[in-house]
Amino acid sequence: MSKSTESETLSKHIRDSMRDDILNGRWAPGDKLQLTALSKHYQTSSTVIREALTRLVGDRLVLLKPNRGFFVPTLSLAELKDINELRTRSEEFGIGLAIERGDLSWESELIAAHHTLERTPYRDNTDDAQLTEAWNRAHQAFHAKLLEACGVPVLIDLCSTLSDLSQLYGRWAANATRFTGRDVAKEHREILAAALERDAKTASRLIREHYQITLDAILKSGIDDGAAQHGAAPANA
Known part of the structure; x- marks a missing residue:
């Protein structure tokens, strides 16, 4: 070398x-x-x-x-809203193209990525307010695989960047969404099913709902920008 x-x-x-x-x-x-x-x-x-x-x-x-x-960048709720909307719209467009262009190999790899996500521990045993690093990686990999078949490198790169930026807010989301009663695994199963059924309209809707639930939980948690910039947990955590 x-x-x-x-x-x-x-x-x-x-x-x-x-x-x-x-x-x-x-x-x-x-x-x-x-x-x-x-x-x-x-x-x-x-x-x-x-x-x-x-x-x-x-x-x-x-x-x-x-x-x-x-x-390290500071965080703001206004920026989070904008990042979430841009990410959602980009992935809605991307999943439509992926469903149109994806082949059998893409379907197989998507199923494998989802299997890894489902089998990876979700919460940290030492701190159940936080998601595990392995789950975060598997989560990003699954969403990346959903878009991979779209065949537009610029769009894939943009969505990857937006995914990273969204994860900067992960500690807010982890704490806030403990109390929503959501079934994240079910959300992913439904997105996978829609993609495999080549139902772009349903897949796009489910992706938007998936991200919006997390955003709404953060916004309702009572955290403010000042607390966020110091890495504080939500008031109801």
């Missing part, structure tokens, strides 16, 4: 690890990401860390403030 390839592999590994840590709440919204501390944590050079952070800025998972450094 050439030195350039090794460097690219290391850079991607660090970027992926940092992305996972941000999405899983290692740092609170608004926290500064110190190069020295990150270099020590990930056991790599500050150059690799800076490159990874710069890439994550492009993904909107890190905020670069001129002359101040890199930060």
